Amino acid sequence: MKKIMPVHCQFFVILMLVSCLPAHAQNSGAIVQIDSGVLQGVVEDGIETYRGIPYARPPVGSLRWRPPQPVEPWTDKRDSLNFGHACPQRRGLYPEWVDAHLDEVGDDEDCLTLNIWTPVERGDHALPVMFYIHGGNFQYGAGSIPVYDGRYLASQGVVLVTINYRIGYLGRFAHPALSRVQSSEPLANYGIFDQIAALEWVQRNIGAFGGDAGNVTIFGHSSGGVAVNVLMTTPQSKGLFHQAIAQGSGILLDVTQHAFEQGPPGAAEKSRENMGVEFVEHFKIEADTDEELIDALRAMSWESMVEYQTKKQVPFNPVVDERVVADHVARVFERGAQHDVPYIGGANSWEWNQIDGIPLIGKWFLGGEFIAGLTDEDLAPFDDQWTRIGLSQRWFAEGLFLTSTRYLGKQMANVRSPAWLYHVTYVQTNLRGEVPGAGHGIEVPFIFGHVGEHPQWQRPEQMVGKAVTAEDLAWGQSVQSYWLNFAKTGDPNGPGLPDWPRYEPATDLVMEFGVNFRPREGLYKDTLDYLEERALIRRQIFLR
Template sequence: MFLDHFLDREIGVGCARVLTTAMAVSLACSHAAAELSPDFVSVTSGKVQGEQVDGVLSFKGIPYAAPPVGALRWRAPQAPKAWKDVLQARSFAPDCMQKVDRNSRNVGIPLILTEPSEDCLYLNIWRPAASTAKPLPVMVWFYGGGFSVGGTSPILFQGDSFARQGVVVVSFNYRLGRFGFFAHPALTKSNPGEPKANYAFLDQIAALKWVRKNIAAFGGDPANVTIFGESAGGVAVNAMMVSPLAKGLFQKAIVQSGPTHGLNIRELHRDQPGRQSLEKFGLAFATSKGIEGPGADALAKLRALPAEALIDLSTGLPGTVDESRTPWGGPTMDGKILPVVKGDYFKAGKFAPVSLIIGANSDDVTASTGVYEDQTIDYTLARFGDHKAEALRSYDPDGTGDPRVIRHKVSADDHMIEPGRFVATETANRGAKVYRYYFSYIPEALQTRWTYGAPHGGELAFAFDVLRLNYGPAWSDQDLRVAKTMNTYWANFAKTGNPNGPGLPEWPLYKPSSDQVLQFMRNGSAAAAADPLKPRLDLAEKVSEPRRVAEPSPESTSLPKWPLFRPVKN
């Protein structure tokens, strides 16, 4: 029974399976009786009151921007309206508008526990209930979900364990899908001078600005902010390192399985080979809704569409297939939020080299790599060109000939592991302190289920140390020790910029010359060693290098591409 409960929670359901409102989740999933905090906190828009549970004071559902609805749809976030009464910040506000699959079995995208809404720009805060003499370090969480789903309500993302480590944790919602990334000629003409297209990134910047202005009232130090995120959230952390508009809003970063190659694939107005402008996507979507022309009337009609009309990302697409991992649009080089560059931002040095933890999981693959499609070994290895025989030796050292195992390894390296090493190298080469990791640990109850290794998102419950809260009693003592270790490394890094501390295995600085990486290993231990995947990653780097330079070679365009990802219709 415990194992069944564990597996149920592992795929993102559990006690909140049928709960839909934030209040219901707050009442049904609290693991202890809540004691209302006597403390009132004043922020720029009014006063808030949270609740205290087991030594942690939390505040949920605080607006950091005005609702982005009506005339504010596809606008930069605006200041929230002030309130007079004390805001009872005790339950999650709605997560942002998205298509929800309550039967999802994706461990990397935990199920949101609210009914999503276009009115969603709210944040949540956790801190130790006891007062402290000095300001506390701050961690700001960026959730993943392919920029199309996700939110802050999942139990997996609760900040209690970090708060008990002496950290103030902030999570916030940002716009998704067409709400978060959209362009249209009529929209381009409106509000001249205002940033366009990347509204999700503008939300993230607005949340960081709110933190800078208000976090001291919660005991946090606005001069010691660490941003951290996983998957699309990790990509967003990379975007904050790149964006001139985020400069100075944080001092450290943690990227969990967040590749950089989704940031510079599209432009706002101009088509590129195999990639259409974001305006083309907007025009195609408008046409699918019977809205024509580039005038203000078209924009008014687009803003008048019900929110539900925008959430199906598999429809309203341009007729020409887009060769990208966000074939519905996604992040765009708009010239203000993301500068227009040729090649990779990190390769070109167009980023803020802050102190960094970065890494990925042993089986870190997603739907966008096409890993579950049946392909031959020859197809998978063809991307290595003249190095195909060397790649076969590296990816199948035991000569098993299993095409699915080989494809998992190649996909994980291409999509997550090698891009992480690349960012680590470029950041370290510019003088920043960098720490690399691999997460290979598999919970004891999932040894026969995670057969290829730790999957995409498999580290989340460990980083947040929420195994008991989120998954119940199926977890072993060893699982809990791994979670405590990972959570402590993250908290130490937020405090000092160095993850090391008493009782922890030494985690050395990453230097490209020595290539040291900390491994969370399958036996439950953590240890640093020279990168065991170096031969594989060196080959993956050779394939990836052409897309990172300003002018790719003609040969690089002939290499096989991964099958395109299309959102699955419910």
């Protein structure tokens, strides 16, 4: 019988062969052994890059709407030269260059992959790890979108990881039949379960890429920032990361949608199970048993789900599932039960630019959704100057983003680890006078370091076709330096940067990222105090 060489021996032989090659040939690729097999990456400009690494089994067929399962090991060397598929989603919500990338990688349910950038020259010490969670309203996006390319951050002495996770109905779904049949396992928040599985993968494998599993910073923007705040509260993620940055994270302080129970009037009124029942009714799925219904749901094409999702436009934020997302994020922070790790949180001065492009009639109905269930007393400060549309914009920006950011920062006083809060007011040089403030996520392309090379990646959309200036680049360099310092040391401060004081409720100092970087005391204090008070009153009324 022919004997097969064990995988670890194969890997040893490969390493011996590579070591005998001339230097320029070694730079044509990179090889690592991880727990599921051998990976072949590529070296580009001094950075080893590994794309499309599976961190969980494809969640298809019987694994749709199941927690992520371990990867099946492979025996041959696996190429990791190309990105994996994006998780299924619609087009037309991002700039053309993003849609072009999504078309290039394609959509598929087989999408649970991650990407790694690490410097070739790593020295003797393991490097800090930065783990990025993309945004997109939990309905769009991918870790492979070009603006998240990790080469520049890796060149600054970190290992950068980006991930895909299930989104839309595939990432957030519940139905009474699933709850009965799969009662022994976590339900509904499948995208969050994916993120935890990816963090577990990092703990097992990042050392092979030169990363320090004991120094992992999670950071994310928009829904990625929401995910960061959720991961701060999930018991299963404890010990998987050591610093956290929530950028542009909008959470409700009064109530969070529940997987199984109805909530108060407004965005959280229907449970996720209620929405699952509506989903089944829409597609006219009939079955005699729970098992038959689940089989029929799993036999549906993901294309039909994305089409339905596009028409329905329902929220996909994580829901309380009582096992992983065990409670409302704000209440976990209030109890001091969040993970005790250094924390940065922040939002921008023009967060409502996210809904600025919605047609007028859409804003009218969206406004009604945002302010549903709010009393005249809730809305009193805005009645003299704001229409229903204006109300929705201000409630969206100041209530959902600014108020919740400050509130979670205040609750970090309940643990030992420090917190820092920021507020972006910077408007790019060639956009000043055209927009009312810093749009949602303008800092993201600057943090990843590609704005100078790719100015078309800037935000907001009004920057398309406008040149980036030296002042813009210097501003972005400062923000990036704060992030890198935080990942390396747990403190954003460092040489050459204005001092960023820790956030303390008593001093209420928030770092303004404007034309100048400066701490501001009591920023928007009266408005945020009022909105916080009204949210907590609503919670007291509806959750008692």
